[in-house]
Amino acid sequence: MVTRQRRVRSRRLAFVAAAVAVTAALTSGHMVAAEAGSMRPAEPPPPVPAATPAAPAKHVPAFGAYLDYGPRGVARMAQLSTWLGGAELRVGHTYLPGDRWSNIEGLPGFLDVWANWRRERADRLLVLNVPMMERNEEGVSDHEVRRLLRDGAAGRFDHHFRRLAERLVELGVPDTVLVLGWEMNGITYTHRCGPDPESWKQYWNRIVTTMRAVPGQKFRFDFTPSRGRDAVPWTQCYPGDDTVDIIGMDAYDQPRGMSFDEQVKEPYGLQEHVEFAKAHGKAISYPEWGLFRNGDNPEYMKRMLAWMDEHKPLYQTLTDYCPHGVWQCDDNPRASQVYRSFLFGRDDQPDPAPTAPAQPPAPTPTPQPTTPTPERPANCSPLNLGDWVEYWIGGKLCLRLDWWSRTR
Numbered sequence: 136m137v138t139r140q141r142r143v144r145s146r147r148l149a150f151v152a153a154a155v156a157v158t159a160a161l162t163s164g165h166m167v168a169a170e171a172g173s174m175r176p177a178e179p180p181p182p183v184p185a186a187t188p189a190a191p192a193k194h195v196p197a198f199g200a201y202l203d204y205g206p207r208g209v210a211r212m213a214q215l216s217t218w219l220g221g222a223e224l225r226v227g228h229t230y231l232p233g234d235r236w237s238n239i240e241g242l243p244g245f246l247d248v249w250a251n252w253r254r255e256r257a258d259r260l261l262v263l264n265v266p267m268m269e270r271n272e273e274g275v276s277d278h279e280v281r282r283l284l285r286d287g288a289a290g291r292f293d294h295h296f297r298r299l300a301e302r303l304v305e306l307g308v309p310d311t312v313l314v315l316g317w318e319m320n321g322i323t324y325t326h327r328c329g330p331d332p333e334s335w336k337q338y339w340n341r342i343v344t345t346m347r348a349v350p351g352q353k354f355r356f357d358f359t360p361s362r363g364r365d366a367v368p369w370t371q372c373y374p375g376d377d378t379v380d381i382i383g384m385d386a387y388d389q390p391r392g393m394s395f396d397e398q399v400k401e402p403y404g405l406q407e408h409v410e411f412a413k414a415h416g417k418a419i420s421y422p423e424w425g426l427f428r429n430g431d432n433p434e435y436m437k438r439m440l441a442w443m444d445e446h447k448p449l450y451q452t453l454t455d456y457c458p459h460g461v462w463q464c465d466d467n468p469r470a471s472q473v474y475r476s477f478l479f480g481r482d483d484q485p486d487p488a489p490t491a492p493a494q495p496p497a498p499t500p501t502p503q504p505t506t507p508t509p510e511r512p513a514n515c516s517p518l519n520l521g522d523w524v525e526y527w528i529g530g531k532l533c534l535r536l537d538w539w540s541r542t543r
Contacts, residue, residue: 386398
């Protein structure tokens with residue numbers, strides 16, 4: 136979605152400037168790491184055993200939420216589970232950066248924490264969005280996209296996806312669900328389908344064939360357009376049953392004024408998604424969904440949750456930041472209450488009344504947790520460098536107050 140794309144782009148641009156400032160400050164002795172050992176270079180991970188294949192959901196959809204790209208996302212899943220009365224979040228969802236091929240290959244250190252979380256339980260799912268092109272959010276022209284898609288269809292980029300597959304197998308997560316080239320029916324991404332649908336489908340098939348050829352892999356590939364027609368009908372981009380395992384849909388509450396019934400019935404909407412997947416014998420999923428143009432909309436939240444209970448996707452993950460979310464976003468209190476009451480205490484047992492959300496037990500509701508703040512020296516003032524900088528340097532940095540006072 137546009138909101139996430141803008142945040143990722145701004146973080147990326149801020150990274151260079153912030154890194155330069157951090158380096159200068161560290162060399163002058165004015166800044167210290169806020170967490171012990173946070174400046175140590177990462178060591179390569181030891182070999183790990185392969186994960187046990189994920190078990191399918193029994194009666195209710197496996198669910199989770201997108202909470203952050205890196206380690207914070209993993210930590211926040213436990214906190215969200217507590218807020219939901221101990222409900223089991225079986226789906227971890229993150230994205231590979233699409234800025235350069237080295238990141239699309241799964242740069243060492245980025246995926247490790249997600250792999251560790253996945254391996255802790257046999258019934259968990261790791262869902263990974265994989266860009267099909269570098270410079271994926273840089274406004275590349277249709278003419279260049281067309282050329283790149285044809286290069287991809289001819290095998291020019293095979294080695295990048297082979298390396299990603301090898302990396303996931305090495306990390307012990309060979310059964311990762313790969314949301315490859317998501318929202319291809321729109322205009323935002325360089326991996327969009329519209330400029331050349333035939334080459335796009337050939338390129339998708341080539342990527343899947345390449346990754347499936349890596350020994351030990353058990354990947355599932357999720358074809359996920361955005362809801363509705365968008366720039367092109369997403370059915371024109373479907374690459375075929377042989378290389379698709381799951382047919383997903385990114386479904387947000389938009390455009391402004393559109394009711395949930397209209398979202399179901401519109402061309403290439405929720406109903407057509409379900410029917411298309413059934414006709415092709417595929418499971419469905421909702422990798423991204425949430426509130427958007429219609430604000431704090433409890434009716435949408437109730438209807439969307441009931442829709443997923445009825446149609447039993449393999450998994451669903453709410454996009455949980457403003458304006459889409461309900462736990463990390465204070466702008467949607469009414470929808471937040473619906474989401475919490477609907478999923479409170481859920482596990483793999485059948486829901487006795489899926490259309491009538493269960494209420495949290497009274498009179499002692501579980502308090503909403505807060506994200507823990509890393510410990511820092513008492514004489515330090517934390518610097519907000521952004522999630523990406525903090526992820527790659529291993530924690531927050533802070534300015535020494537005693538140094539500041541000495542310079543005044």
